[in-house]
Amino acid sequence: MKKRNWIGENLKKVRIREGLSQEQLIAQLNLLGLDLDRTSLSRIENYNREVYDYELVYLSKALNINITDLYDEFNL
Template identity: 40%
Template sequence: MRGRKILGRNLRQLRLAEGLSQERLAVRLGVTAARISEIERGNYASSVDSVERLAKALGVKIADLFDESGSLALPEERAPRKSEEGRLPRAKTKKRD
């Protein structure tokens, strides 16, 4: 798997575990939600500085963002929790025709 895809998959998993929307994370980082989406889809080549800021915003090590195992071991305190709006985060689903 390419590095961008690994970064994107792990970023999304960690963001959801924190109960953050793309918009909330973007505000923390001073970027747009569209940029977070691009990173999560593996369509943006993030700089080392950007990856460092992502890790800091999520409270993880840079290496965690590049974990290739496919399932990060999240401690209990990082288990999915309710968002600031009071709901559990939901993954987007594709609309059926």
């Protein structure tokens, strides 16, 4: 089984649902203290980069969601 980043598609769906561009989400993450660039976010959303646990915390805070929402395709 090929490994892939499970949250990529859900992250993108939530970001778009919230009306945020990748640049806007990056700006919010940077304000919270996470140094992530647009290329890295794009790679996460497209299953080309793994996500670290601490990044999940920042992503959920920036999007005002629970971490588990990124894993639950039916919760979107």
